[in-house]
Every structure is written in C-alpha cells, then in structure tokens.
Amino acid sequence: xxxxxxxxxxxxxxxxxxxxxxxxxxxxxxxxxxxxxxxxxxxxxxxxxxxxxxxxxxxxxxxxxxxxxxxxxxxxxxxxxxxxxxxxxxxxxxxxxxxxxxxxxxxxxxxxxxxxxxxxxxxxxxxxxxxxxxxxxxxxxxxxxxxxxxxxxxxx
Numbered sequence: 497x498x499x500x501x502x503x504x505x506x507x508x509x510x511x512x513x514x515x516x517x518x519x520x521x522x523x524x525x526x527x528x529x530x531x532x533x534x535x536x537x538x539x540x541x542x543x544x545x546x547x548x549x550x551x552x553x554x555x556x557x558x559x560x561x562x563x564x565x566x567x568x569x570x571x572x573x574x575x576x577x578x579x580x581x582x583x584x585x586x587x588x589x590x591x592x593x594x595x596x597x598x599x600x601x602x603x604x605x606x607x608x609x610x611x612x613x614x615x616x617x618x619x620x621x622x623x624x625x626x627x628x629x630x631x632x633x634x635x636x637x638x639x640x641x642x643x644x645x646x647x648x649x650x651x652x
Contacts (some may be wrong), residue, residue, distance in 0.1 A: 513626025517619045524615025532608035534589055534598040542590040546572055546597050548579045556582075560590070560597065572597050578607055578651065603650035610647055616640035 534541065544562035551557075556579040560572040572590065574597040579586060587604070588597035598604060617640035624633035 510627055513622050517622050517627070520615045520619045520622070521612075524612040527611035527615075528609045531598055532605075534591055535600055535604050535608045538589045538600060541592060542566055543600070544588060544590075546574060546579075546586045546588045548574075548582050548584045548586065550582055551576045551579065560588070560595075569595065571595055574599065578604070580652070603647075606643060606647040606650055609643065613640045613643040613647070617644070 542562055543564070544560050544566075546558050546560050548556045548558040554576050555573050556576050557571055557573050560569040562568065572588075572595045574586070574588065578599045586597075587600045589600050590597055599607060616636050620633045620636035620640065623629050623636060627633075
C-alpha cells in the first residue's frame with residue numbers, strides 16, 4: 497500500500513465518520529425540537545398546572561388550571577413518561593390549538609432534550625473510534641451522561 501492510498505483511506509474514514517456524527521447530532525436535535533420548542537419558546541403560550549387524574553395507554557389526563565385569564569380545562573393530556581402518576585401537580589405549557597401539555601421547568605427542559613443527549617452519547621463512540629479524538633469523545637460522553645442522569649433524577 498502506498499503512502500498516497502493510505503492517506504486517502506485515513507481521509508475517507510474521517511470524512512465518513514464526521515458525516516455520521518453530524519447526521520446523529522442533527523437528527524437528535526431535530527427529534528428533540530418537536531417538544532423542546534414548546535418549553536424553550538414558551539412566551540405567549542398557555543401556562544398552568546396539570547393535576548393528573550389518570551393514566552392509560554401511554555397518556556395521562558387531568559384538569560388544567562391556567563395561570564392568567566383563561567378558564568380551566570378538563571381532559572388535557574400529557575405523555576405518561578413525564579407524569580409521575582395520578583394526583584401529581586405538574587407545571588405545563590399547552591401546545592397551541594390543542595389540549596396536549598408539555599412539562600416545563602427543569603424536568604421538562606431536560607426531558608425535551610433527551611433525544612439529543614442520546615445522540616451525543618452515540619456520537620461520542622464515533623468520535624473516539626472513527627475520528628480518533630478521545631478528549632472530545634470523553635467530553636461528549638460525559639455531557640450526555642450528565643444530561644441523561646439529571647433527566648432521570650428530575651423526573652422521579
């Protein structure tokens with residue numbers, strides 16, 4: 497194998513690994529943004545507290561008590577993985593034009609970015625192996641692990 501072909505193979509491996517890392521991070525961001533936009537850009541949306549009354553089929557429902565002039569609503573839903581259980585009072589924001597709630601606060605923020613945290617954890621493996629950048633890989637892995645752990649602890 498000549499030096500030129502070896503150099504090309506190293507370049508090709510790094511380019512392919514870099515593209516996959518970029519794809520993973522962009523996909524994680526895109527997947528997170530569907531929920532995170534309601535938490536991050538919450539100004540002008542309906543805020544309040546959701547009192548969970550029951551859960552079934554992966555969804556919890558309850559009564560919504562808004563902060564402000566709007567009237568209370570019954571039958572507002574939220575993902576069961578975010579709601580701890582019946583009787584809990586959760587700070588939420590409603591998705592515009594729906595009765596679907598998204599949890600706010602630190603727990604809601606971390607939960608919204610959970611797919612990005614998982615993507616960073618996966619990307620750290622490629623950064624270490626494909627790009628041969630161990631310090632960056634450890635930084636990505638530690639950041640992702642800290643976010644995943646914090647999400648788990650705040651949603652308890």
